[in-house]
Amino acid sequence: MKDILITEIDIAETLTYLGFKGNIPDSRILSAIKRCEEVLLDTITPRFVYKVTDTSNPLIVGRDLSGLLKDCEKAVFFCCTLGQMTDRLINSAGVTDIEEQLYLDALANAAIEQVCDKAQEIITNVYPEYKKTTRFSPGYGDYPLNLQPQILDFLDAKKLIGVTVNESLLMIPAKSVSAVFGLEKRSFS
Amino acid sequence: MKASSFKSFLESNEFIILDGAMGTMLTAFGMESGACPELENITAPERVIKIAESYAKAGSDMVYANTFGASLHKLPEGFTPEKIIPTAIKNAREGIRRAGKNTLVALDIGPLGIMTAVSGGTATFEEAYDDFAAQIKAAVGDYPHGENLPDEYKPDLIGIETMSDLLETKAAILAVKENCDLPLMVTMTFEGNARTFTGTPLSAFAITAEGLGVDALGINCSQGPKEYAKLFEELRKYTNLPLIAKANAGMPDPETGNYGVKSNDFADEMAKLTCKGIKIVGGCCGTTPEFIAALKLSLDEKKYTPQPKTSFSAVTSALKTVIIDRPRIIGERINPTGKKIFKEALKNNDIGYIVRQAAEQDNAGADILDVNVSLPDIDEISMSKNVINAISAVCSLPLQIDSSSVKVIKSSLRIYPGKPIVNSVNGEISTLENILPLVKKYGAAVVGLTLDENGIPKTAEKRFEIAERILKKALEYGIRRENVYIDCLTLTASAEQENVYETIKALKMVKERLGLKTVLGVSNISFGLPKRELINENFLAMALANGLDLPIINPNIEGMAGAVRTYNLLMNIDKNAIEYIGAYSGAEAIPSSGQQDLTLEYAVRNGLTSETAAITKKLLETTAPLEIVDNMLIPILDEIGMEFEKGKLFLPQLIMAANTVTASFNEIKRALSGTTVESKGVVVLATVKGDVHDIGKNIVKVLMENYGYTVIDLGKDVPPEVVADSAAQSGAKLVGLSALMTTTLASMEATIKLIHERGIDCKIVVGGAVLTAEYAEKIGADFYAKDAKQSVDIARMVYQK
Numbered sequence: 003m004k005d006i007l008i009t010e011i012d013i014a015e016t017l018t019y020l021g022f023k024g025n026i027p028d029s030r031i032l033s034a035i036k037r038c039e040e041v042l043l044d045t046i047t048p049r050f051v052y053k054v055t056d057t058s059n060p061l062i063v064g065r066d067l068s069g070l071l072k073d074c075e076k077a078v079f080f081c082c083t084l085g086q087m088t089d090r091l092i093n094s095a096g097v098t099d100i101e102e103q104l105y106l107d108a109l110a111n112a113a114i115e116q117v118c119d120k121a122q123e124i125i126t127n128v129y130p131e132y133k134k135t136t137r138f139s140p141g142y143g144d145y146p147l148n149l150q151p152q153i154l155d156f157l158d159a160k161k162l163i164g165v166t167v168n169e170s171l172l173m174i175p176a177k178s179v180s181a182v183f184g185l186e187k188r189s190f191s
Numbered sequence: 192m193k194a195s196s197f198k199s200f201l202e203s204n205e206f207i208i209l210d211g212a213m214g215t216m217l218t219a220f221g222m223e224s225g226a227c228p229e230l231e232n233i234t235a236p237e238r239v240i241k242i243a244e245s246y247a248k249a250g251s252d253m254v255y256a257n258t259f260g261a262s263l264h265k266l267p268e269g270f271t272p273e274k275i276i277p278t279a280i281k282n283a284r285e286g287i288r289r290a291g292k293n294t295l296v297a298l299d300i301g302p303l304g305i306m307t308a309v310s311g312g313t314a315t316f317e318e319a320y321d322d323f324a325a326q327i328k329a330a331v332g333d334y335p336h337g338e339n340l341p342d343e344y345k346p347d348l349i350g351i352e353t354m355s356d357l358l359e360t361k362a363a364i365l366a367v368k369e370n371c372d373l374p375l376m377v378t379m380t381f382e383g384n385a386r387t388f389t390g391t392p393l394s395a396f397a398i399t400a401e402g403l404g405v406d407a408l409g410i411n412c413s414q415g416p417k418e419y420a421k422l423f424e425e426l427r428k429y430t431n432l433p434l435i436a437k438a439n440a441g442m443p444d445p446e447t448g449n450y451g452v453k454s455n456d457f458a459d460e461m462a463k464l465t466c467k468g469i470k471i472v473g474g475c476c477g478t479t480p481e482f483i484a485a486l487k488l489s490l491d492e493k494k495y496t497p498q499p500k501t502s503f504s505a506v507t508s509a510l511k512t513v514i515i516d517r518p519r520i521i522g523e524r525i526n527p528t529g530k531k532i533f534k535e536a537l538k539n540n541d542i543g544y545i546v547r548q549a550a551e552q553d554n555a556g557a558d559i560l561d562v563n564v565s566l567p568d569i570d571e572i573s574m575s576k577n578v579i580n581a582i583s584a585v586c587s588l589p590l591q592i593d594s595s596s597v598k599v600i601k602s603s604l605r606i607y608p609g610k611p612i613v614n615s616v617n618g619e620i621s622t623l624e625n626i627l628p629l630v631k632k633y634g635a636a637v638v639g640l641t642l643d644e645n646g647i648p649k650t651a652e653k654r655f656e657i658a659e660r661i662l663k664k665a666l667e668y669g670i671r672r673e674n675v676y677i678d679c680l681t682l683t684a685s686a687e688q689e690n691v692y693e694t695i696k697a698l699k700m701v702k703e704r705l706g707l708k709t710v711l712g713v714s715n716i717s718f719g720l721p722k723r724e725l726i727n728e729n730f731l732a733m734a735l736a737n738g739l740d741l742p743i744i745n746p747n748i749e750g751m752a753g754a755v756r757t758y759n760l761l762m763n764i765d766k767n768a769i770e771y772i773g774a775y776s777g778a779e780a781i782p783s784s785g786q787q788d789l790t791l792e793y794a795v796r797n798g799l800t801s802e803t804a805a806i807t808k809k810l811l812e813t814t815a816p817l818e819i820v821d822n823m824l825i826p827i828l829d830e831i832g833m834e835f836e837k838g839k840l841f842l843p844q845l846i847m848a849a850n851t852v853t854a855s856f857n858e859i860k861r862a863l864s865g866t867t868v869e870s871k872g873v874v875v876l877a878t879v880k881g882d883v884h885d886i887g888k889n890i891v892k893v894l895m896e897n898y899g900y901t902v903i904d905l906g907k908d909v910p911p912e913v914v915a916d917s918a919a920q921s922g923a924k925l926v927g928l929s930a931l932m933t934t935t936l937a938s939m940e941a942t943i944k945l946i947h948e949r950g951i952d953c954k955i956v957v958g959g960a961v962l963t964a965e966y967a968e969k970i971g972a973d974f975y976a977k978d979a980k981q982s983v984d985i986a987r988m989v990y991q992k
Contacts, residue, residue: 030847086389093885096889166305170934
């Protein structure tokens with residue numbers, strides 16, 4: 003379990019989640035988003051947990067993931083979360099101000115991606131002679147979503163960062179991501 | 192005999208040494224990665240026995256049996272607690288026998304791996320309780336053919352550990368207390384910020400667990416012993432129970448799985464910790480018999496000194512502790528008495544409306560919320576449970592359970608995540624005997640009304656006598672005096688002017704002579720008189736000055752919350768006026784817009800809420816309310832909706848406009864003075880069972896309301912039966928269902944199927960990210976809406992027919 007510090011949220015990414023499709027919203031909306039960003043940054047408790055294995059791990063299945071990892075020596079399973087208080091903040095906003103809820107939700111979606119990026123970077127820095135592949139989550143391509151509980155168990159994610167899934171395979175806290183990426187030995191030819 | 196030996200152990204000045212990790216040892220002894228540790232009791236008993244033996248030899252006074260995950264939720268198919276638990280305990284005893292020691296054996300109970308609604312999950316209290324109860328029953332032989340379970344298969348005590356969800360912890364504690372009389376230790380896992388992953392602070396855990404009658408409590412897992420010092424400094428303030436510390440050997444390495452802290456450093460740090468009132472010490476993940484031996488050595492010369500006793504009045508939710516060391520506002524708005532809309536909401540199961548009342552009072556400055564949902568013709572028991580769950584999921588204020596039904600109080604106390612207040616008992620012996628045992632069992636606080644079978648006494652002295660009687664009875668039931676709050680009852684000035692001051696006098700006597708906290712509902716004072724708020728505010732100020740701790744008021748009325756804030760300022764409670772200034776600075780800064788010629792459309796499009804309200808107010812002077820709705824607001828919304836469909840405007844702009852229109856509606860409702868705007872029709876909305884995404888549904892709701900539809904918002908994770916019942920009862924012609932996951936489409940289909948099976952005459956519209964028109968048709972929906980705008984169009988079509 004490690005902490006990640008996020009000091010600002012990618013607004014361009016947030017606007018994409020809000021459906022602005024490259025259009026710039028007016029200043030009233032932008033400043034409302036900035037206000038929500040401040041509240042969200044005060045609320046999130048970004049955490050991640052990871053394990054490094056070889057690529058023969060039984061949790062690595064399917065053509066897509068195997069293809070991604072084909073040149074890799076190691077596979078990294080990881081899980082990131084913004085914490086339960088983030089869900090509460092977004093849910094509470096839904097009771098009083100749906101506009102705020104919309105912004106908080108989009109900001110949180112952008113933030114969890116940032117946390118994943120940072121986590122991947124921190125993990126990869128432990129292995130300077132390796133380079134990382136992109137990340138791949140259960141539910142992508144032919145990588146089954148129903149592996150989610152086993153992946154979280156493998157990472158001990160419930161105990162270490164408080165992440166679990168319900169019977170519909172919904173992650174709790176909702177703003178959490180689990181994924182796999184590969185570490186490929188750098189060639190110095 | 193063993194149970195009593197644990198209790199005498201607790202009273203001695205010796206430390207109690209627990210064992211170290213189970214999983215770490217199993218792995219070291221060859222358990223395969225990914226295997227279920229509890230199955231080792233059967234498949235590799237020698238490993239389990241050896242572990243207990245090693246810990247007993249190392250100096251553990253007590254070992255945990257290998258039962259941490261022996262719950263129905265976690266065991267593999269085909270295994271039950273009865274199959275695993277007795278064997279696990281027997282294995283531990285065998286190890287102790289081999290070590291030649293007299294070590295105690297604890298049944299180890301870990302979390303179920305599910306989350307209750309309060310913590311963002313979808314599991315219920317009952318579901319958790321049943322699973323824990325099955326484990327306890329398995330341990331004590333209370334199952335078919337278990338009555339002959341020999342003693343060596345039964346534990347000496349029970350340890351609940353590694354919990355992060357307070358309601359799940361409560362379910363586990365109650366399962367223990369109700370199914371055996373073994374001693375109970377409870378630990379939760381806290382992060383560096385002194386909260387569990389689900390946000391429960393140390394104080395709320397300590398207060399709740401002590402109230403429920405555990406024998407010792409503390410912290411396990413999550414961090415190394417060094418990090419524990421700060422946590423225990425805080426925890427000890429909130430409990431008089433012996434404390435337990437079971438730290439990790441640091442954190443695991445992501446590649447090797449090894450833990451960082453060495454056994455000697457661990458032992459030294461743990462020994463230092465014991466000055467913080469800790470009595471029971473042991474190790475969690477990464478610790479081994481070597482750690483326990485070192486720990487025993489480091490405590491060799493030391494004796495346990497109990498911490499000084501603390502006494503305070505407090506209530507908690509799962510997220511927040513409210514210490515009653517200054518006036519705290521109890522919000523009174525969640526109560527149907529005299530409120531037509533509230534009654535309608537209860538009848539229609541419109542939980543969304545009730546939760547909004549909670550959020551509004553929270554924002555207005557309430558510290559605690561009274562919850563009364565009694566209404567003839569509704570199932571008050573299930574309504575109260577639903578409302579408590581729904582409020583607890585979004586609002587962090589502690590609640591006051593308010594009902595005249597003992598059954599409602601009992602079932603609400605059971606599922607409440609924390610320590611609530613019960614409202615109320617009075618001097619009548621029957622209420623005391625029915626309700627006080629519940630208050631004691633569930634560790635609540637209680638309001639005592641100074642009335643009895645003869646009504647409300649006129650004089651202060653007589654009311655004081657009833658307060659004394661209530662206190663005496665409460666103490667007899669084992670309820671501490673700091674948990675008894677007395678309500679001296681407000682009389683109406685217009686009817687009994689000469690007795691108004693008796694209330695204040697009685698309040699003062701109770702406070703000074705009995706040292707109890709006082710509660711008072713204030714607003715009755717002005718009934719039947721003009722300018723009621725003037726009387727209410729002044730009466731409140733009088734009561735506060737005479738020692739009122741818990742005013743029950745409507746915090747949304749500026750003057751009432753303001754009177755409490757002013758009191759706190761003037762009494763030097765609100766130091767440097769920080770809260771007062773926080774509440775009011777900027778209050779004057781909101782200008783009424785100078786721009787005279789703003790149009791309603793401009794204001795709506797630009798999200799100018801206060802201007803929209805002002806323009807509407809002005810329009811109402813010359814225009815009929817419904818004309819404003821039909822000829823102005825709806826055309827503006829239509830226009831904006833069309834631009835949204837064409838991609839000229841985006842969702843946030845649509846929502847902003849919808850939100851702003853709500854301000855206009857509020858003015859119109861005010862103009863109609865309480866009578867509701869004529870509804871265009873009823874729409875039931877829900878996010879289906881298993882799914883907790885509700886943004887899409889909320890957007891649809893705001894837009895529907897803008898267009899004049901009455902929306903019954905059933906919330907999220909809604910079972911099919913609840914949707915069907917609501918559709919049938921409300922007579923809604925349209926039901927909207929939302930699902931965001933492929934995995935929850937099955938519940939959507941089940942809901943549609945049930946509505947059809949029951950022959951309910953309504954249309955069904957579905958929406959959500961993973962849906963398509965084809966799929967909607969396949970699962971039997973009448974309509975598919977790709978966005979909120981389209982769902983409004985569908986509502987119009989349905990209600991035009």
